[in-house]
Amino acid sequence: MSVPFLVSAPGKVIIFGEHSAVYNEPAVAASVSALRTYLIVLPAEDPNVVELDFPDINFNHKWHHEEFEKVLRDKEALEEARHNTLQLSARVVKELETLHSDLNKTLYYCAALCFSYLYVCLCPEVKGLKFMVKSTLPIGAGLGSSASISVVLALSMAHISGLIKAEGELSLSEKKLVNTWSFLGEKCIQGTPSGIDNAVATYGNAVSFKREMDGTTNLEFVESFPQVPMVLTYTKIPRSTKTLVSNVRELVVRQPNVVKPILTAMGQLAIRGTEILDSLDESNYQELLELVRVNHGLLVSLGVSHPGLELVRFESESMGIGSTKLTGAGGGGCSLTILHKGTTQEQVQLFKKKLESSYGYKTFQTDLGGIGCGIIPHKAFPLEKLHDIEALFKQDVPNEKIDAILLPGKTNLHWIY
Ligand SMILES: Nc1ncnc2c1ncn2[C@@H]1O[C@H](COP(=O)(O)OP(=O)(O)OP(=O)(O)O)[C@@H](O)[C@H]1O
Numbered sequence: 001m002s003v004p005f006l007v008s009a010p011g012k013v014i015i016f017g018e019h020s021a022v023y024n025e026p027a028v029a030a031s032v033s034a035l036r037t038y039l040i041v042l043p044a045e046d047p048n049v050v051e052l053d054f055p056d057i058n059f060n061h062k063w064h065h066e067e068f069e070k071v072l073r074d075k076e077a078l079e080e081a082r083h084n085t086l087q088l089s090a091r092v093v094k095e096l097e098t099l100h101s102d103l104n105k106t107l108y109y110c111a112a113l114c115f116s117y118l119y120v121c122l123c124p125e126v127k128g129l130k131f132m133v134k135s136t137l138p139i140g141a142g143l144g145s146s147a148s149i150s151v152v153l154a155l156s157m158a159h160i161s162g163l164i165k166a167e168g169e170l171s172l173s174e175k176k177l178v179n180t181w182s183f184l185g186e187k188c189i190q191g192t193p194s195g196i197d198n199a200v201a202t203y204g205n206a207v208s209f210k211r212e213m214d215g216t217t218n219l220e221f222v223e224s225f226p227q228v229p230m231v232l233t234y235t236k237i238p239r240s241t242k243t244l245v246s247n248v249r250e251l252v253v254r255q256p257n258v259v260k261p262i263l264t265a266m267g268q269l270a271i272r273g274t275e276i277l278d279s280l281d282e283s284n285y286q287e288l289l290e291l292v293r294v295n296h297g298l299l300v301s302l303g304v305s306h307p308g309l310e311l312v313r314f315e316s317e318s319m320g321i322g323s324t325k326l327t328g329a330g331g332g333g334c335s336l337t338i339l340h341k342g343t344t345q346e347q348v349q350l351f352k353k354k355l356e357s358s359y360g361y362k363t364f365q366t367d368l369g370g371i372g373c374g375i376i377p378h379k380a381f382p383l384e385k386l387h388d389i390e391a392l393f394k395q396d397v398p399n400e401k402i403d404a405i406l407l408p409g410k411t412n413l414h415w416i417y
């Protein structure tokens with residue numbers, strides 16, 4: 001295996017169907033290819049360790065390869081884990097839990113489990129490598145940061161193992177492999193993901209998604225996804241998708257007759273929303289805004305909004321800007337506001353200024369859709385830029401600096417998608 005090499009994956013915005021997607025209802029989402037997670041694989045100083053460096057969450061850990069020996073000896077469990085990729089193997093997770101007992105109950109535990117599960121399943125023989133991860137996505141904000149982490153780890157490890165050669169474009173079956181393994185990575189971080197976030201981070205573009213009863217997923221690309229004028233707002237209110245998803249699960253158990261119809265309604269809304277997005281024009285634009293409003297109301301009823309998100313909704317309605325819903329798991333994090341037809345740039349600037357100066361929120365206006373995961377294999381890696389690239393994988397490096405050197409499509413690096 002030749003290092004260094006680089007991989008990356010985008011964030012996502014769910015337009016309709018968060019939470020209900022977990023209950024096999026359809027949902028629609030698009031990638032945000034300008035906000036990405038990058039991973040560089042380098043030689044580690046010690047040839048016998050596997051090192052993980054996550055400067056964004058201030059987590060660095062080295063495992064001596066011998067520490068994995070007990071898990072690696074359980075060949076039967078590993079075989080089962082590699083075959084049944086719809087579920088995490090309870091046996092492998094148990095072994096890894098013991099290995100990470102010093103991290104238990106810390107913020108880092110899930111990230112370490114995601115890394116080590118993919119490592120023991122995909123490239124367990126390899127050592128003497130350092131995996132450094134850096135993201136321009138806000139973390140834990142509803143824009144799919146966990147899925148993008150899972151995708152870059154799965155892609156890098158599948159490349160190391162030789163399963164993905166990256167000699168030409170990434171084929172559909174290679175992307176399918178990344179999607180399959182990143183779903184398991186998401187399970188380590190999130191518990192019971194639907195799989196929509198890792199699918200969008202893998203394939204990019206806009207997808208209509210449905211999880212089936214047997215655990216498989218049905219994915220269709222929304223070919224003519226329009227650039228809908230919208231403002232994304234990051235409230236900076238921290239939350240965890242895992243907690244929010246499990247709170248909804250408890251609500252479903254307590255109130256099945258009340259909550260199940262809400263989830264069904266959300267699915268219907270996603271179906272109609274996808275139809276509109278596929279053929280958006282003057283005649284159905286207003287209906288799109290109406291569906292955004294209804295979807296947010298249903299999410300409020302599941303208990304996954306937050307007063308800080310309601311402020312964005314309040315401002316967008318009182319300023320007459322457009323329709324707002326939370327996006328992602330909610331509980332804080334991000335919202336999206338789809339703008340009314342005829343909203344002027346001046347009005348948008350006033351809206352953004354209000355959110356930023358009165359509440360300290362951050363707003364984005366970014367195109368949706370675009371490329372999914374990508375790789376710069378060793379043979380295309382610009383070694384003369386290694387020093388500059390490595391310097392980006394540190395805490396507090398501004399996004400603009402990372403974009404200027406790494407952003408696919410905007411720089412002359414040879415990303416393969
Ligand atoms: N840049 C990063 N470096 C390391 N770990 C990260 C990074 N980004 C995300 N993570 C992992 O993902 C977790 C956050 O995932 P979570 O699913 O709660 O939020 P999200 O994916 O941003 O939002 P959503 O799931 O609603 O789209 C973090 O606690 C951490 O374990």
Ligand SMILES: C[C@@](O)(CCO)CC(=O)[O-]
Nearest residue numbers: 018019021193194328329
């Ligand atoms: C809340 C949720 O629906 C979306 C998180 O981005 C969870 C999931 O689908 O995995």
Ligand SMILES: [Mg+2]
Nearest residue numbers: 144146147241
């Ligand atoms: Mg997530």
